[in-house]
Amino acid sequence: MTASWRAFFETAPAVGRTRLEGRDHLKAGIIGYAQSGKTTLFNILTQAGARTGYAGKDEFNVGIARVPDPRLSKLSEMFRPQKTTPATIEYVDLPGVAKGEFKTASQLNSLKTADALVHVVRAFEDAGNPHPEGSIDPARDVANFELEMIFADLAAVENRLERLEKELKKSKTADLESENKLLQQLRSHLENEKPLRELEMGPEQMKRMRGFAFLSMKPEIIVLNLSESDIRSIDSAVEKFNLASWTARPRLGFSTVCGKIEAEICELPPADSPAFLEALGFAEPGLNRVIRDTYRILNLISFFTVGEDEVRAWTIQRGTPAQRAAGEIHSDIERGFIRAEVVSCAHLIAAGSMAACKEKGQMRLEGKEYVVQDGDVINFRFNI
Ligand SMILES: Nc1nc2c(ncn2[C@@H]2O[C@H](COP(=O)(O)OP(=O)(O)OP(=O)(O)O)[C@@H](O)[C@H]2O)c(=O)[nH]1
Ligand SMILES: [Mg+2]
Incomplete structure (x- = not known):
């Protein structure tokens, strides 16, 4: 397109x-x-x-x-x-x-x-x-482009800080103040020519930053x-x-x-x-x-669902628990999650069938906290 x-x-x-x-x-x-x-x-x-x-x-x-x-x-x-x-x-x-x-x-x-x-x-x-x-100089180009992204973010931060200053003069709310504090922190990090992806942040701060969609993050x-x-x-x-x-x-x-x-x-x-x-x-x-x-x-892995109608690969972040992985397929499956039947695809491919895996004791029943592994073949049991 x-x-x-x-x-x-x-x-x-x-x-x-x-x-x-x-x-x-x-x-x-x-x-x-x-x-x-x-x-x-x-x-x-x-x-x-x-x-x-x-x-x-x-x-x-x-x-x-x-x-x-x-x-x-x-x-x-x-x-x-x-x-x-x-x-x-x-x-x-x-x-x-x-x-x-x-x-x-x-x-x-x-x-x-x-x-x-x-x-x-x-x-x-x-x-x-x-x-x-x-001349061809990838190290130069990488460094320059990285800086350009950092400066683009810095411009966005400064822009917002300027407006915040005015807003704070009108009303000093805790929310505006904490945004101000965070942005000051980002500014000094960026002024040191460091990308935001290298800044350690808590979930609350991450949430606040999301709306900006900073490039260097x-x-x-x-x-x-x-x-x-x-x-x-x-x-x-x-x-x-x-x-x-x-x-x-x-x-x-x-x-x-x-x-x-x-x-x-x-x-x-x-x-x-x-x-x-x-x-x-x-x-x-x-x-x-x-x-x-x-x-x-990106720290991503795949799990699979299999059946006569569809065999499908799904992408999740490494470390995702089974219940949240189920939500990748459908929010109803996440909500009504009961158990996950799991077999590794290596075992399944070697054994040749689900039945053979079951016989060998390779099929596991896992709960919602189970951390999905790369290559898991999963059948989610759910109830809605
Ligand atoms: N020799 C060589 N030429 C390449 C290679 N990759 C791309 N090119 C050539 O470089 C020119 C630009 O390629 P594009 O893929 O259009 O580059 P681009 O980054 O999309 O260009 P813009 O969108 O105009 O910035 C074309 O003539 C390509 O054929 C490569 O690996 N080796
Ligand atoms: Mg192009």
Whole structure:
């Protein structure tokens, strides 16, 4: 879908929610400097076929990626359901910005509802399309872009503080005062050039901050878009480009891709891609890696529901208790939760059937506090 982003996002809810609060998939915003390969990556992830190499300022793309999961395919082979439903991620591909432009870029609004940011950083050489800064330097671009997000948040904080000051003069309520205190704290953190995702906060503060949808508070996946010549050293690219010091930061992580090659793989007839991948020494297409890295950085896991009608993957935050996980499927199931029948998909796939798992004692009955594990196959018992 390509349209004027303004029209689209002005109708979108302004407050960033977590996906557990009513959306049926995760939403990630693809951002970065101009001509870094954002739309190329967007196409790889969503197969949407959006136009690349076009530096339009008013166009954005929205598409859905199916989360590849070999476990889901195996379960589907086993149950032969009418429908197999993978987990999905919605990607919004935004126009690139020039250095120094981000703070005032009107796209900022459109990122408010994103659960995560996918920041594409150019690490590929292309003489025909030179980098606007004159050289390829991912460490420089990462640092600059990070600062731009911090400054954008700082501007929003200062804006609100200014208005708060006036409001406080009129009426000194406890609520306004605690907002004032929190924002002062955020301001000094941001003035130290630190992103808000690195600030420890209590639940009350988190709640207050949510309405602002600060950019530097969102988890971030930095995707290095590599040259074809780096394809064989894809696992050491972070070190090669002097970004290792960034890897210890909370809620930020790296993924690597060679956009050009992956785009070529996407164009191949599906039957030809395994041989192409093998020739490159890859076990799977790059999009799998980027999506897996997204799950890792966002601390997400999948559980499955199985049956003759549908085999389906669901995404939850690691550490989610069974009753809340049930709410992912339907609020009625959460409300009427009785028990969860749980078997790990590894056991189920090895045993070949639910009945065989039961016989082996691999099927467990768990209560509402049970912490759902990655790969659990769950049948929720509920009563409404
Ligand atoms: N050599 C090489 N070229 C690439 C790679 N990825 C993208 N390109 C090229 O770089 C140009 C820009 O790619 P896009 O994907 O449109 O970049 P973008 O970041 O969406 O650009 P804007 O939206 O204009 O900011 C296109 O000509 C792509 O073919 C890559 O990995 N290697
Ligand atoms: Mg683009």
